[in-house]
Amino acid sequence: MIDMRNIKKIYNTGEVSFEALCGIDVEVKDNEYIAIVGPSGSGKSTLMNLMGCLDTPSMGEYYLSGKKVDSLTPNELADIRNREIGFVFQAFNLLPYASAYENVELPLLFSGMRGKARRKRVTELLTRVGLGDKLANKPTEMSGGEMQRVAIARALGNSPQLILADEPTGNLDTKSGTEIIKIFDELWEAGHTVIVITHDMNIANHCQRIIKLKDGLIYNGNGFPVKKRESAAA
Amino acid sequence: MSPSIIYNIFMRDFRKQRKRMILTLVAILWGTMSIMMLLGFGEGLKVQFMKGTNGLGEGIVIMWGGQTSIPYEGFGKGRRIPLYESDIELLKKNLPELEEVAGEYIRWSVEVSQKDNILTERINGLFPAYRDLRNMHPEMGGRFINKLDIDMKRRVAFLGDDVKERLFGDKDAVGETIYIQKMPFKVVGVMKHKVQMNSYQGQDEDVIVIPATTFVSIFGDPYLDNIIYKPYDLNSSKVIERRVFEVMGAKNKFDPTDDRALSFWDVIETNRITNNIMIGIEIFLGIIGGLTLLIASVGVANIMYVSIKERTREIGVKMAVGGRRIYIIFQFLLEALGITFLGGFFGIAITYIATEIFKKIPLENEAVMLLGKPTISLEIGLVVVLILGIMGFLSGLFPAIKAASVNPVEALRYE
Numbered sequence: 001m002i003d004m005r006n007i008k009k010i011y012n013t014g015e016v017s018f019e020a021l022c023g024i025d026v027e028v029k030d031n032e033y034i035a036i037v038g039p040s041g042s043g044k045s046t047l048m049n050l051m052g053c054l055d056t057p058s059m060g061e062y063y064l065s066g067k068k069v070d071s072l073t074p075n076e077l078a079d080i081r082n083r084e085i086g087f088v089f090q091a092f093n094l095l096p097y098a099s100a101y102e103n104v105e106l107p108l109l110f111s112g113m114r115g116k117a118r119r120k121r122v123t124e125l126l127t128r129v130g131l132g133d134k135l136a137n138k139p140t141e142m143s144g145g146e147m148q149r150v151a152i153a154r155a156l157g158n159s160p161q162l163i164l165a166d167e168p169t170g171n172l173d174t175k176s177g178t179e180i181i182k183i184f185d186e187l188w189e190a191g192h193t194v195i196v197i198t199h200d201m202n203i204a205n206h207c208q209r210i211i212k213l214k215d216g217l218i219y220n221g222n223g224f225p226v227k228k229r230e231s232a233a234a
Numbered sequence: 235m236s237p238s239i240i241y242n243i244f245m246r247d248f249r250k251q252r253k254r255m256i257l258t259l260v261a262i263l264w265g266t267m268s269i270m271m272l273l274g275f276g277e278g279l280k281v282q283f284m285k286g287t288n289g290l291g292e293g294i295v296i297m298w299g300g301q302t303s304i305p306y307e308g309f310g311k312g313r314r315i316p317l318y319e320s321d322i323e324l325l326k327k328n329l330p331e332l333e334e335v336a337g338e339y340i341r342w343s344v345e346v347s348q349k350d351n352i353l354t355e356r357i358n359g360l361f362p363a364y365r366d367l368r369n370m371h372p373e374m375g376g377r378f379i380n381k382l383d384i385d386m387k388r389r390v391a392f393l394g395d396d397v398k399e400r401l402f403g404d405k406d407a408v409g410e411t412i413y414i415q416k417m418p419f420k421v422v423g424v425m426k427h428k429v430q431m432n433s434y435q436g437q438d439e440d441v442i443v444i445p446a447t448t449f450v451s452i453f454g455d456p457y458l459d460n461i462i463y464k465p466y467d468l469n470s471s472k473v474i475e476r477r478v479f480e481v482m483g484a485k486n487k488f489d490p491t492d493d494r495a496l497s498f499w500d501v502i503e504t505n506r507i508t509n510n511i512m513i514g515i516e517i518f519l520g521i522i523g524g525l526t527l528l529i530a531s532v533g534v535a536n537i538m539y540v541s542i543k544e545r546t547r548e549i550g551v552k553m554a555v556g557g558r559r560i561y562i563i564f565q566f567l568l569e570a571l572g573i574t575f576l577g578g579f580f581g582i583a584i585t586y587i588a589t590e591i592f593k594k595i596p597l598e599n600e601a602v603m604l605l606g607k608p609t610i611s612l613e614i615g616l617v618v619v620l621i622l623g624i625m626g627f628l629s630g631l632f633p634a635i636k637a638a639s640v641n642p643v644e645a646l647r648y649e
Contacts, residue, residue, distance in 0.1 A: 054554060054642050075558050082556020093551045093646060107555040154555065 001162060001193050002028035002051060007060035009046050009216075020046040022216035023060070030161065033188040034195045035204035038213035044197045045166055047213065051195065052087050052164045053077045065161070082110050086155030090167035092147045094139045100126060100150045101135040107157035125153040129183060145176030152183055163187055165196045169203065181206065255569070258537045259577040262622065265530025266581025267588075269523030269618055274589055274608035276519035280512040281609055282429070287505045289430030289438075291368040293468050296434060296499040297461045297478065303494040307487050315486050315495050316457040319446075325463065328481045331474055333466045336363040337458035339449045340435055346442060347413045348401040355397055356441050357414065359449025367462050369428060370438055376408045376423030383422075383445040390448075391419040396439035398424045412442075417452070419444065432504065434460075471502050527621060531574070535629035538570055542637040549637050550645025559638035566637060570630020571623070578622040582615055 009021040020043045028034060036044050049055040050062065053069060056077070062070040069080060081087070094103045101122055108118045126132055129149040139147050148168060155163060165184065169177030181203055188194045196207065204210050212219040299315040317337065325335045339359030346355045364370060365378040372378050372392065383390050391412060398407050407421045430437055449455070465474050475498055476490075483490035542549070549562055589608045 049643050052554075075560075078553065078556050078558045080556075081554060087554055089554075089646070093547070093554070095548055095551060106552065106557075110552075110556045110558070110561065157555070 001030045001032070001065060002026060003061075003063040004050070004057075005061045007047075007050060007057045007062065009043070009050065009055070010058040020216055021050075021057070024213075024216070024218050026051075026211065026218070028193060028195065030193055031188070031191055032193055032195075033184075033208040035207040035210045036195065036197045036213060037199070037201070037204050037210055038219075041215075042213040043216040044213050046216075048164055048166050048195070048197055051162075052085050053080045054087070078110075082107055083158045084160050084162060086152075086157070086160040086163045088148070088151050088155050088163070088165040088168050090170040092139070092144075092151050092171070094147060094150060094154075096139055099136045099138055100131060100142070100153075103139075103150055104154045104157060106154060111158050113158075121157070122153075125156055126150070128156075129153045143176065144172045145179055148172060148176070148180050149183070152180070152187075156187075161191075161193055163192050163194045165194070167197050167199065169198070169200065177203075254537060254541060255573055258534050258573050259580070261530045261533040261537075262574050262577025262626075263581040263584070265527040266578045266618060266622065267585050268526040269520070269621075270582060270585040270610060270614060271588070271608070272519040272523035272526075273516070273614045273618075274585065274610045276516040277611060277614070278608040280509075280516055283431075283512050284505070284509060286429040286431035287508045289369060289428045290432040290501060291462070292501075292505070294367055294462050294464050294501050295471055295475070296501060297463070298459075298497045299457070300495050300497045302488045302492055304489040304492040306483075306489040306492070309487055313488070315482070315488060317459075317461050318457060321458075321461060321482065321485070324485060325461070325478065325481060329463075329474065329477055331465055331467065331470065331477075333464045334363050334367060335461065335463040336361045336367060337446065337461045338364070339446055339453070339455050340459040341449075341453055341455070344442075345415055346401070347416075348410070351401055353397075353400060355400075356436060357449065357453075358435075358441050358443045359446040359453075359455075360443050361446050364443075364462075367464060368438065370443070371426045371428075372423035373426045376421075378423055379443060379445050384447050387447045387451055388445060389417065389419045390422045390445065392423045392443040393421060393425065394437070394439040394441045394443075395425050395427045396437070397442055414442070414444070415452070431508075432501065434499065468502050471500050475500070524621070527618075527625070531622075531625035531629050534570060534574060534626065535633065538566065538630055538633040539636075542566060542633045546637070546640060546645050546648040549640060550642045550648065553640075553642035554646060562638040563631075563634040566634035567627065567630040570634075571626045574622050574626025574629075575619075578619055582618065586610055 004024065004026040006023050006025060007021055008019065008023050011018045011020060024047070026047070036047065038044050046055070050057055053064070053072075056072075057070050060070065061068065064080065064084065069077070072080070095106070104122045104125055105118060108121060113121065123132070123135065126135055129152055131137075131146060131149055131153070134142065134146065137146075139150070142150070148171075163184070168184070169180055172180065177200075184194050184196060185206075194207075196203065198204055210220070297317070299317045302309065302311050302313045302315065305311050319337055322335050322337050325332065329335075341357045341359075343354045344357045346353050346357075360379060361384060362378060362380050365372075370378065370392070373395075376392075378392050379390065382388070391414070393401070393407060393412075401407070401412060402410065407424050410421050411418050412421060413419070425438060427439065430439070435441075463474075463478075465471055479492075479496060480490045482488075482496060483492070486495070488495045552562060553559075589610055592608060
């Protein structure tokens with residue numbers, strides 16, 4: 001699924017240049033459940049942004065499902081984000097004045113799904129995350145947990161294989177957080193590849209594999225199996 | 235890329251940005267109204283002015299007899315050159331470039347009475363051609379002097395609208411009798427009111443017109459006061475003037491280069507100059523209007539920029555879920571254009587309604603009447619819409635491009 005070779009990300013802010021990622025290699029197979037952990041500033045979010053094609057590496061190669069994506073045009077990257085990747089953010093990043101329905105609909109609008117099919121899909125997704133009765137609610141009328149569920153429904157819009165979540169429970173209370181992780185579990189069991197950034201070691205230990213980052217480098221040789229699940233890669 | 239995507243996004247965003255969009259719309263509306271009002275009033279002013287200058291007559295040249303200043307063929311200088319009725323035929327015969335030629339007799343302070351009303355008024359002895367040459371058109375129910383009046387030396391009178399008021403007040407005058415130097419004359423027509431900005435004998439609204447032949451038989455004037463002619467080609471009035479000098483010089487035996495022998499008032503030239511002044515004023519008003527509209531569009535651009543800054547997070551979200559840059563750009567462009575055209579449309583509509591109401595207000599003061607007839611032409615409307623379109627497009631385009639060039643990661647971090 002993901003094949004990253006010698007990835008570097010360098011930020012040039014004026015005179016100072018900062019190397020967020022200093023040459024990392026990551027391999028992720030289909031239907032893996034991975035946690036990325038590390039202290040603040042270790043480059044976790046940068047790595048996930050690169051995985052999610054939200055940004056491009058300064059150096060190195062990135063193959064997503066066999067396709068070389070490190071040097072694509074912005075439009076091509078946008079299409080990949082739309083169809084092949086689902087992103088869930090810590091701050092939810094919903095459109096504040098749009099309803100749950102309209103938020104989930106967004107990626108479907110961009111992929112050009114027709115009205116009737118689109119309506120069906122949105123309703124289906126929101127029902128799946130348990131918000132079938134809150135289609136018209138706006139984010140201001142929802143709890144944190146509900147908002148994150150809308151975000152997950154949105155991420156699933158065009159049925160992407162890869163689900164990326166950057167601290168999905170960071171802004172949630174324990175109960176809501178548990179509910180959200182449960183959904184990710186279900187998604188993994190349904191066949192998706194799920195990669196989660198987290199500070200919470202409980203959640204990390206929950207996954208198949210942990211990748212530890214520190215100062216822009218992987219510290220544990222691309223992760224090791226924590227629990228022996230059905231098809232864990234070694 | 236499909237228009238429905240863009241449309242959908244636009245409709246979603248419109249709802250929440252309503253207040254801001256309405257404010258922007260009002261700015262455009264105001265700018266549009268300003269430019270249309272200014273241009274409309276400018277146009278109206280020009281039209282009224284032209285009517286006023288044409289009050290004396292359109293395309294005419296007025297000629298008076300003068301005094302020779304150059305000795306010629308045995309004649310000394312200082313010789314008066316009078317104008318006779320036979321000169322009218324002379325000019326008609328020798329100058330085919332002239333559409334019409336006619337002469338005029340004038341007499342001041344003549345006693346005129348109607349019942350107990352005794353006044354002293356000005357009398358003109360005219361030919362029928364004067365009606366069109368000098369825009370002395372009759373009100374409904376009356377007529378000007380005609381050929382039969384001339385041939386039969388009838389005692390009929392055509393009254394200026396002001397002198398009619400003085401003689402008859404509000405009463406109907408046509409068919410009534412007035413007494414000119416105690417001789418009865420039947421009123422056959424009253425002049426339709428006009429604005430007359432130029433004159434050489436006083437306002438036409440004050441004059442009583444009788445047939446030229448009748449005039450001569452009563453007052454016995456041997457010479458005409460002036461001759462008026464109208465050339466076919468308005469641009470050739472200078473050339474024709476020289477020809478007139480030649481023809482009249484041959485008949486009266488004066489040097490055709492003697493400019494003092496005859497005097498001319500080229501009304502055509504006067505009107506042309508006035509017209510140019512009016513065009514100048516119109517352009518000036520148009521520029522002011524244009525600048526106002528420009529300010530309004532700067533307002534739109536400003537609001538678009540602010541709006542986009544505030545919606546940076548949103549733009550980031552849209553890009554993160556796979557929105558292409560072109561959708562973002564188009565969306566903001568559509569917003570800018572939509573507001574501009576909507577504001578422009580309402581501005582034009584309100585202007586139109588306002589000017590229609592304004593036109594219905596009856597105005598007595600002649601000075602205000604010059605201003606009071608704004609004319610909104612279709613051309614002005616289309617030009618304004620075009621300017622609006624360009625401005626809307628530009629004021630939306632640059633902010634939109636800036637918006638779309640944002641890195642999604644940075645945009646999402648934006649607070």
